[in-house]
Amino acid sequence: xxxxxxxxxxxxxxxxxxxxxxxxxxxxxxxxxxxxxxxxxxxxxxxxxxxxxxxxxxxxxxxxxxxxxxxxxxxxxxxxxxxxxxxxxxxxxxxxxxxxxxxxxxxxxxxxxxxxxxxxxxxxxxxxxxxxxxxxxxxxxxxxxxxxxxxxxxxxxxxxxxxxxxxxxxxxxxxxxxxxxxxxxxxxxxxxxxxxxxxxxxxxxxxxxxxxxxxxxxxxxxxxxxxxxxxxxxxxxxxxxxxxxxxxxxxxxxxxxxxxxxxxxxxxx
Amino acid sequence: xxxxxxxxxxxxxxxxxxxxxxxxxxxxxxxxxxxxxxxxxxxxxxxxxxxxxxxxxxxxxxxxxxxxxxxxxxxxxxxxxxxxxxxxxxxxxxxxxxxxxxxxxxxxxxxxxxxxxxxxxxxxxxxxxxxxxxxxxxxxxxxxxxxxxxxxxxxxxxxxxxxxxxxxxxxxxxxxxxxxxxxxxxxxxxxxxxxxxxxxxxxxxxxxxxxxxxxxxxxxxxxxxxxxxxxxxxxxxxxxxxxxxxxxxxxxxxxxxxxxxxxxxxxxx
DNA sequence: AAGTGGTCTAGACCACCAT
DNA sequence: TGGTGGTCTAGACCACTTA
Numbered sequence: 001x002x003x004x005x006x007x008x009x010x011x012x013x014x015x016x017x018x019x020x021x022x023x024x025x026x027x028x029x030x031x032x033x034x035x036x037x038x039x040x041x042x043x044x045x046x047x048x049x050x051x052x053x054x055x056x057x058x059x060x061x062x063x064x065x066x067x068x069x070x071x072x073x074x075x076x077x078x079x080x081x082x083x084x085x086x087x088x089x090x091x092x093x094x095x096x097x098x099x100x101x102x103x104x105x106x107x108x109x110x111x112x113x114x115x116x117x118x119x120x121x122x123x124x125x126x127x128x129x130x131x132x133x134x135x136x137x138x139x140x141x142x143x144x145x146x147x148x149x150x151x152x153x154x155x156x157x158x159x160x161x162x163x164x165x166x167x168x169x170x171x172x173x174x175x176x177x178x179x180x181x182x183x184x185x186x187x188x189x190x191x192x193x194x195x196x197x198x199x200x201x202x203x204x205x206x207x208x209x210x211x212x213x214x215x216x217x218x219x220x221x222x223x224x225x226x227x228x229x230x231x232x233x234x235x236x237x238x239x240x241x242x243x244x245x246x247x248x249x250x251x252x253x254x255x256x257x258x259x260x261x262x263x264x265x266x267x268x269x
Numbered sequence: 270x271x272x273x274x275x276x277x278x279x280x281x282x283x284x285x286x287x288x289x290x291x292x293x294x295x296x297x298x299x300x301x302x303x304x305x306x307x308x309x310x311x312x313x314x315x316x317x318x319x320x321x322x323x324x325x326x327x328x329x330x331x332x333x334x335x336x337x338x339x340x341x342x343x344x345x346x347x348x349x350x351x352x353x354x355x356x357x358x359x360x361x362x363x364x365x366x367x368x369x370x371x372x373x374x375x376x377x378x379x380x381x382x383x384x385x386x387x388x389x390x391x392x393x394x395x396x397x398x399x400x401x402x403x404x405x406x407x408x409x410x411x412x413x414x415x416x417x418x419x420x421x422x423x424x425x426x427x428x429x430x431x432x433x434x435x436x437x438x439x440x441x442x443x444x445x446x447x448x449x450x451x452x453x454x455x456x457x458x459x460x461x462x463x464x465x466x467x468x469x470x471x472x473x474x475x476x477x478x479x480x481x482x483x484x485x486x487x488x489x490x491x492x493x494x495x496x497x498x499x500x501x502x503x504x505x506x507x508x509x510x511x512x513x514x515x516x517x518x519x520x521x522x523x524x525x526x527x528x529x530x531x532x533x534x535x536x537x538x
Numbered sequence: 539a540a541g542t543g544g545t546c547t548a549g550a551c552c553a554c555c556a557t
Numbered sequence: 558t559g560g561t562g563g564t565c566t567a568g569a570c571c572a573c574t575t576a
Binding site for chain 3: 347
């Protein structure tokens with residue numbers, strides 16, 4: 001009996017190794033763990049648009065068969081994408097690509113919170129929309145070449161009926177090929193939701209740099225403050241998969257009644 | 270042969286269930302997953318001081334035996350603590366409680382970065398140290414009662430030889446019972462490293478609220494700016510396990526040459 | 539060489555959701 | 558009822574560190 005068991009476990013392990021080699025041949029050079037290969041394949045599935053926002057990826061069992069690996073390996077790949085907040089699991093239903101709805105945005109990339117702690121969805125007014133070309137700073141931030149075509153958008157954001165944030169948003173033409181002022185104005189979702197739905201651009205990560213500056217005349221007029229008043233300036237680079245930058249944004253924020261919140265780490269459970 | 274296998278797997282599953290019940294009786298009400306119980310036990314191990322900063326926790330195999338659970342369950346518990354950056358794994362060596370060395374702090378809770386992107390370790394000068402009592406705002410932020418004893422510290426931080434950050438730090442007496450000005454001044458590590466080494470207080474998570482204000486006279490003098498110049502103000506609440514607040518800090522930052530950096534999400538791999 | 543964490547297997551049962 | 562993800566087992570072998 002003991003003998004039987006040993007032989008079995010032995011053969012199971014062997015099988016595992018064989019699978020690994022076979023898959024390496026299919027997926028890569030074999031130097032990457034299997035679950036990373038699976039993760040990469042899932043990432044491609046998502047970024048290719050085969051799975052749209054809010055849609056389910058194949059079930060864990062299906063993925064097992066598709067990739068010829070154990071369910072534990074599939075789960076580890078999905079675990080990482082869940083940790084990166086690309087996917088969300090729902091017990092009994094499936095695993096889904098996150099959809100950038102206004103409600104979800106509120107707790108994800110939106111950092112402006114009332115001094116009383118209230119989070120609210122801003123009303124966005126597009127002030128200007130124009131085509132332009134990248135200068136050195138824009139090219140460096142977006143990882144494109146100087147002179148490449150970009151869109152330049154100025155948005156005013158209202159909170160509690162008052163103007164609080166003035167944004168200048170620069171988008172590379174290459175990632176948003178058919179963007180029009182009309183499309184932008186008539187969207188019925190957040191900016192990031194629009195990127196996702198209309199262009200298949202999923203914002204996965206953002207990098208913010210904050211500083212305090214004086215309000216210039218343009219800002220002062222739109223945010224109803226005096227010239228020279230302190231303003232919170234945020235430079236944001238928003239990235240899609242592989243941390244590829246797809247949006248550069250300069251926000252100027254009037255922080256009399258609102259603050260920028262940043263929580264590091266995760267809530268323990 | 271098939272029969273043998275079926276009987277075995279059956280008995281394995283049964284054994285698993287028995288274990289679960291037995292442990293539930295030991296650890297809790299059974300409504301919590303086993304790995305959460307293990308995680309909680311590990312957290313207690315760390316917060317009790319049985320494992321000091323930089324020290325190794327028991328090996329995965331030891332924990333298996335100690336808790337009577339499978340290695341996969343232990344790993345899932347450790348996985349979460351690693352994700353929360355409480356533990357760090359080192360293949361071939363062990364799993365360790367993070368130590369808040371200056372180098373590690375630089376990429377964890379320290380957010381002030383030069384405009385050229387350079388991170389540097391600040392030089393800290395303690396300007397004042399006094400005992401005080403909590404007012405309403407402090408009591409609310411630290412989760413203590415109004416009138417409770419606190420320490421109030423003012424630090425000036427130099428970067429590149431120039432004063433950049435002025436901190437007011439409020440610490441509850443209860444969490445730092447024997448704190449003295451002498452001890453604070455003669456520490457040879459970061460503030461958070463000092464909390465950890467001298468008081469067993471591990472900072473796990475911080476919450477920052479940022480706004481732009483005008484420099485007052487006190488700040489202007491210490492940061493070498495004019496009164497009224499824009500200053501980046503950060504209110505930070507630093508927490509230990511279970512998000513229990515143990516430090517309240519008001520930082521005022523001169524952002525001419527430095528910025529506050531915030532990276533959301535994690536870097537994909 | 540011995541010991542650590544890292545990867546992976548091939549399932550089982552449970553909790554939950556939809557129909 | 559059937560299908561989903563959530564938890565858990567009892568190992569195996571690999572990669573790496575330390576002595």
